[in-house]
Amino acid sequence: xxxxxxxxxxxxxxxxxxxxxxxxxxxxxxxxxxxxxxxxxxxxxxxxxxxxxxxxxxxxxxxxxxxxxxxxxxxxxxxxxxxxxxxxxxxxxxxxxxxxxxxxxxxxxxxxxxxxxxxxxxxxxxxxxxxxxxxx
Numbered sequence: 608x609x610x611x612x613x614x615x616x617x618x619x620x621x622x623x624x625x626x627x628x629x630x631x632x633x634x635x636x637x638x639x640x641x642x643x644x645x646x647x648x649x650x651x652x653x654x655x656x657x658x659x660x661x662x663x664x665x666x667x668x669x670x671x672x673x674x675x676x677x678x679x680x681x682x683x684x685x686x687x688x689x690x691x692x693x694x695x696x697x698x699x700x701x702x703x704x705x706x707x708x709x710x711x712x713x714x715x716x717x718x719x720x721x722x723x724x725x726x727x728x729x730x731x732x733x734x735x736x737x738x739x740x741x742x743x
Contacts, residue, residue, distance in 0.1 A: 613667030619718040630662035647713040650723040671712035696740040706733040
């Protein structure tokens with residue numbers, strides 16, 4: 608279990624003409640009570656400042672979705688009567704066993720079409736693998 612990582616919204620152009628990343632003005636908190644992947648934060652809270660002016664937004668003011676992942680493994684050794692110390696090992700492993708979607712951070716560039724939306728997952732869907740090993 609992991610809380611979401613902090614992230615910062617930026618402008619898609621160099622508004623301050625400083626040759627670096629420009630930040631927007633933050634006019635309200637930006638947090639939403641009912642988040643969804645289509646609108647993770649309130650995009651109307653982040654606006655471009657006047658030309659040649661730095662924005663007032665600080666760094667890492669928003670949080671990306673957290674993660675809730677469970678990986679399981681099961682292993683068993685079966686002794687074989689053919690030779691002393693010989694055995695057959697069986698192993699089963701499951702990654703993202705509960706198959707919860709683990710989302711990436713939302714698009715954070717003011718002015719882009721997907722601003723504030725989440726378009727991808729960070730962890731693949733449930734994966735299972737099985738293995739047999741003959742130890743002699």
